[in-house]
Amino acid sequence: MVRIREFENGVGTLFHRNLVRGSTHLYNGQEAVAVGAVAALRPTDPVTCTYRGHGVVLARGSDPVACYAEILGRSGGLCGGKGGSMHLTDVSRAHYGSHAIVGAHLPIAVGLGLGAQYRGTDEVSLTFFGDGTVNIGAFHEALNLAAVWSLPVVFVIENNLYGEYSPVAATTPITRLADRAAGYAMPGVQVDGNDVHAVRDIVATAAERARGGGGPTLIEALTYRQVGHSRSDPATYRPEGELDAWLERDPITLLERFIGDAAATASVRERVAAEITAALDAALALPEPDEAELLTDVIG
Numbered sequence: 001m002v003r004i005r006e007f008e009n010g011v012g013t014l015f016h017r018n019l020v021r022g023s024t025h026l027y028n029g030q031e032a033v034a035v036g037a038v039a040a041l042r043p044t045d046p047v048t049c050t051y052r053g054h055g056v057v058l059a060r061g062s063d064p065v066a067c068y069a070e071i072l073g074r075s076g077g078l079c080g081g082k083g084g085s086m087h088l089t090d091v092s093r094a095h096y097g098s099h100a101i102v103g104a105h106l107p108i109a110v111g112l113g114l115g116a117q118y119r120g121t122d123e124v125s126l127t128f129f130g131d132g133t134v135n136i137g138a139f140h141e142a143l144n145l146a147a148v149w150s151l152p153v154v155f156v157i158e159n160n161l162y163g164e165y166s167p168v169a170a171t172t173p174i175t176r177l178a179d180r181a182a183g184y185a186m187p188g189v190q191v192d193g194n195d196v197h198a199v200r201d202i203v204a205t206a207a208e209r210a211r212g213g214g215g216p217t218l219i220e221a222l223t224y225r226q227v228g229h230s231r232s233d234p235a236t237y238r239p240e241g242e243l244d245a246w247l248e249r250d251p252i253t254l255l256e257r258f259i260g261d262a263a264a265t266a267s268v269r270e271r272v273a274a275e276i277t278a279a280l281d282a283a284l285a286l287p288e289p290d291e292a293e294l295l296t297d298v299i300g
């Protein structure tokens with residue numbers, strides 16, 4: 001979780017130094033969702049996520065140098081520098097993509113679950129997506145098919161209270177998003193998304209159910225995006241005091257309180273900060289991709 005936080009802060013500085021083109025969507029505040037969920041899975045269980053995906057890829061263990069290089073468009077990037085911030089993908093770690101089209105990866109997650117069922121493996125496909133995504137057609141199609149075919153899929157809503165600049169209530173007529181599961185006859189459960197142990201436990205239960213042929217589960221992780229939607233968003237629409245209240249429940253602080261060893265946790269922060277600074281420098285030292293690579297791995 002500290003690695004993700006430090007990595008994201010580093011991405012912020014790259015943008016301020018004008019070293020990256022395009023935009024980025026940071027995961028600050030949501031670290032316990034990715035880390036708790038991934039901790040409950042096997043390394044071979046396929047995962048998919050959104051453009052707010054740096055945290056999930058790092059939780060899966062991808063190299064921070066390759067992730068920074070990807071964001072910088074350098075050779076040595078996770079996808080050869082062609083995907084950028086919104087498309088970090090590491091198939092070697094069963095990570096089947098960060099997806100920029102809202103909801104587009106839910107049918108992919110269902111396909112990964114179908115593949116596991118068809119091949120007779122006991123893999124579980126887990127997918128992360130935002131609160132805004134529960135209103136996209138692909139969400140409903142994906143949950144329906146996963147339920148009808150009893151596929152091994154775990155759907156994780158990262159409810160960070162906003163879809164871009166709109167609070168959930170402005171776009172969604174229900175407050176408990178897990179209730180969407182009822183229409184698809186699957187369990188719909190809520191969890192404190194800032195409590196890494198709670199996330200791990202609830203995902204473990206869903207994964208076990210899926211692995212045993214029990215079908216999909218919808219999990220709603222309640223969390224908070226501590227930064228704006230994207231690089232250009234100062235998040236002035238947030239009510240006064242909201243950020244402060246959530247900072248009181250920062251997932252890393254909560255975990256450090258649980259551990260209760262200030263010296264140990266401070267040394268983790270220090271070690272990881274140094275590791276991430278070194279990763280950033282290493283990525284910045286990498287060359288731009290060679291011109292000859294322009295059309296490799298590109299369809300069209």
Ligand SMILES: Cc1ncc(C[n+]2csc(CCOP(=O)(O)OP(=O)(O)O)c2C)c(N)n1
Binds near residue numbers: 100103131163164229
């Ligand atoms: C199909 C589609 N519609 C609109 C957009 C523009 N868009 C990008 S992010 C976003 C908000 C999504 O909010 P949410 O699902 O809550 O995810 P979060 O960004 O909060 O993690 C929107 C509308 C898009 N990328 N894809």
Ligand SMILES: [Mg+2]
Binds near residue numbers: 130131132158160
């Ligand atoms: Mg959201």
